[in-house]
Amino acid sequence: MWKLARVAATRLTRSRRFSTAIPGPCMVHKRGADILHDPWFNKDTGFPLTERDRLGLRGLLPPRVISFEQQYARFMESYRSLEKNTQGQPNSVVSLAKWRILNRLHDRNETLYYRALIDNIKDFAPIIYTPTVGLVCQNYSGLFRRPRGMYFSAKDKGEMMSMIYNWPAHQVDMIVLTDGSRILGLGDLGVQGIGIPIGKLDMYVAAAGINPQRILPVMLDVGTNNQKLLEDRLYLGLRQPRLEGEEYLEIVDEFMEAVHARWPKAIVQFEDFQMKWAFETLERYRKRFCMFNDDIQGTAGVALAGLLGTVRAQGRPLTDFVNQKIVVVGAGSAGLGVLSMAVKALSRMAGNSEAGAGKQFFLVDKDGLVTKERNNLDPAAAPFAKAPGEIVGLREGATLHEVVKKVRPHVLLGLSGVGGIFNEEVLKAMRESDSTKPAIFAMSNPTLNAECTAADAFKHAGENIVFASGSPFENIDLGNGKVGYVNQANNMYLFPGIGLGALLSGARSISDGMLQAAAECLATYITEEEIEKGILYPSVDSIRHITAEVGAAVLQAAVAEELAEGHGEVGPKELQHMSKEEITEYITANMWFPIYSPLVHEK
Numbered sequence: 115m116w117k118l119a120r121v122a123a124t125r126l127t128r129s130r131r132f133s134t135a136i137p138g139p140c141m142v143h144k145r146g147a148d149i150l151h152d153p154w155f156n157k158d159t160g161f162p163l164t165e166r167d168r169l170g171l172r173g174l175l176p177p178r179v180i181s182f183e184q185q186y187a188r189f190m191e192s193y194r195s196l197e198k199n200t201q202g203q204p205n206s207v208v209s210l211a212k213w214r215i216l217n218r219l220h221d222r223n224e225t226l227y228y229r230a231l232i233d234n235i236k237d238f239a240p241i242i243y244t245p246t247v248g249l250v251c252q253n254y255s256g257l258f259r260r261p262r263g264m265y266f267s268a269k270d271k272g273e274m275m276s277m278i279y280n281w282p283a284h285q286v287d288m289i290v291l292t293d294g295s296r297i298l299g300l301g302d303l304g305v306q307g308i309g310i311p312i313g314k315l316d317m318y319v320a321a322a323g324i325n326p327q328r329i330l331p332v333m334l335d336v337g338t339n340n341q342k343l344l345e346d347r348l349y350l351g352l353r354q355p356r357l358e359g360e361e362y363l364e365i366v367d368e369f370m371e372a373v374h375a376r377w378p379k380a381i382v383q384f385e386d387f388q389m390k391w392a393f394e395t396l397e398r399y400r401k402r403f404c405m406f407n408d409d410i411q412g413t414a415g416v417a418l419a420g421l422l423g424t425v426r427a428q429g430r431p432l433t434d435f436v437n438q439k440i441v442v443v444g445a446g447s448a449g450l451g452v453l454s455m456a457v458k459a460l461s462r463m464a465g466n467s468e469a470g471a472g473k474q475f476f477l478v479d480k481d482g483l484v485t486k487e488r489n490n491l492d493p494a495a496a497p498f499a500k501a502p503g504e505i506v507g508l509r510e511g512a513t514l515h516e517v518v519k520k521v522r523p524h525v526l527l528g529l530s531g532v533g534g535i536f537n538e539e540v541l542k543a544m545r546e547s548d549s550t551k552p553a554i555f556a557m558s559n560p561t562l563n564a565e566c567t568a569a570d571a572f573k574h575a576g577e578n579i580v581f582a583s584g585s586p587f588e589n590i591d592l593g594n595g596k597v598g599y600v601n602q603a604n605n606m607y608l609f610p611g612i613g614l615g616a617l618l619s620g621a622r623s624i625s626d627g628m629l630q631a632a633a634e635c636l637a638t639y640i641t642e643e644e645i646e647k648g649i650l651y652p653s654v655d656s657i658r659h660i661t662a663e664v665g666a667a668v669l670q671a672a673v674a675e676e677l678a679e680g681h682g683e684v685g686p687k688e689l690q691h692m693s694k695e696e697i698t699e700y701i702t703a704n705m706w707f708p709i710y711s712p713l714v715h716e717k
């Protein structure tokens with residue numbers, strides 16, 4: 115099936131890549147050095163002689179033609195020798211060196227870059243995505259060599275409708291947008307946050323097969339409140355405090371209108387916005403545009419899949435989810451997103467009755483246990499705040515340790531951004547959990563911001579736990595041939611499929627039903643044998659396959675809710691009549707796969 119999909123994707127790649135080319139013998143409107151400097155068309159030493167002749171490349175390259183496979187092997191060899199040569203150096207130095215070598219290839223030859231990324235996703239995801247992408251963002255102004263994506267700043271007010279036409283591609287399918295205000299757990303990084311949309315879109319290409327010519331990373335630079343950056347002479351963003359209130363919303367509104375005017379079917383993923391704007395923009399745009407917030411909605415689905423997997427791992431029926439005591443640490447966009455999706459899942463299980471759903475969920479933030487007695491209780495957290503009588507022996511603001519000791523939760527889930535907050539005392543308290551197989555989710559990114567390390571979790575909470583982290587850790591050797599399995603609970607398992615399904619259905623908007631379908635698909639992907647070993651999520655190696663499945667589930671849900679308007683030549687009626695198998699085939703056939711396509715017609 116994969117082979118077939120690749121053939122189909124190749125056909126599609128060709129037709130898409132060159133459908134707008136000028137008629138005539140060449141499928142590219144550039145010549146000579148301009149082609150070599152365009153990473154999309156560049157094949158480096160891989161240009162065949164006919165193309166060198168007809169595209170004015172003769173003499174601009176060494177004479178020997180090197181095959182794609184040889185180029186790939188050469189790149190991998192230099193990557194592996196870099197790994198060898200940097201052994202023993204500090205982690206950050208090695209990671210940045212790896213990022214540089216990949217970034218240089220990205221800048222030069224996209225086809226080769228994406229092939230290397232797809233074929234080595236397990237090794238490369240930690241470089242182009244979390245955790246290294248965090249380090250890249252922190253150092254972005256110093257690392258900057260060439261721009262990637264678009265930058266709209268507060269100074270561009272009134273200009274965005276014309277600016278959007280500066281983007282050279284005719285079609286854009288997928289946009290990831292940030293304002294840099296909450297980059298992973300690293301806080302406000304201003305314009306330097308652009309690394310996140312770039313990394314997320316690389317995952318879109320690798321996992322969802324979105325055509326890289328049709329992706330657009332976007333930074334909305336509305337200033338920064340990061341004093342260190344404001345004082346940094348190399349800082350590349352606006353040196354002003356963040357816009358607030360209406361002034362802020364006017365910028366986002368203008369951007370959304372501009373995008374919609376040029377590419378009405380483009381999907382916009384909001385990423386790493388501070389909580390107040392994450393929720394407000396989601397409510398503001400989700401009915402009007404095809405958009406979603408990954409930190410709220412993508413994370414919720416991934417966490418829910420993991421929570422349901424935990425119930426299975428504990429050897430209990432799924433209906434037992436209603437009895438799971440879950441302590442969520444972090445009442446931000448991610449933590450509250452998880453809780454609200456989990457409550458919806460519970461009420462569905464209870465026959466759509468909201469009554470009592472979520473009673474066994476406990477929310478802890480920087481001020482401790484969240485209760486209704488809190489002064490200035492955030493309205494977004496209010497539905498999950500405990501009423502006084504509900505928590506005998508626990509007061510408003512109780513510490514995490516007190517909560518874990520008293521509640522004896524089945525699951526401890528962190529989305530706080532605070533590294534090490536699941537300390538020895540807290541982890542040891544998890545040994546008293548009411549479950550013999552408690553779960554610990556340290557979901558904050560990047561690695562240093564994880565609530566605990568995998569090693570500490572198995573050491574202090576016991577070997578029988580289920581463990582997941584947002585950034586990758588190695589499995590833990592527990593001795594005697596036993597392995598402590600480390601899951602990566604990261605929204606990367608869902609956002610590419612959500613975007614892909616929304617795109618190929620031509621959805622008007624992204625509904626709760628579509629997101630629920632995505633989460634359910636991920637939850638049922640893992641087999642019983644895997645679950646027994648504590649495996650809750652697929653390996654990153656199979657991310658392209660799981661993404662196709664999630665995409666199909668999202669598309670089906672869009673069709674069922676009559677939100678699907680069709681994509682390209684496939685209309686809504688055709689989508690409606692597709693079987694499950696046909697949908698999966700349609701999805702996989704539309705996934706781009708990197709190969710060199712001919713740039714000239716055969717004579």
Ligand SMILES: NC(=O)c1ccc[n+]([C@@H]2O[C@H](COP(=O)([O-])OP(=O)(O)OC[C@H]3O[C@@H](n4cnc5c(N)ncnc54)[C@H](O)[C@@H]3O)[C@@H](O)[C@H]2O)c1
Nearest residue numbers: 298299389445446447448479480530531558559584604605
């Ligand atoms: N694994 C994933 O897929 C995934 C997805 C989204 C977010 N995240 C991570 O989750 C973290 C939070 O993201 P967010 O968007 O919710 O951020 P946010 O800023 O909106 O929320 C952070 C929350 O943590 C709470 N907090 C801070 N210090 C605390 C402490 N000492 N004890 C308890 N709670 C504390 C805050 O009160 C706040 O409620 C980030 O590190 C992010 O990288 C991971």
Ligand SMILES: O=C(O)C[C@H](O)C(=O)O
Nearest residue numbers: 244298386409559604605
């Ligand atoms: O970017 C990630 O790795 C996950 C998530 O979106 C986050 O903000 O931490």
Ligand SMILES: [Mg+2]
Nearest residue numbers: 385386408409
């Ligand atoms: Mg994020």
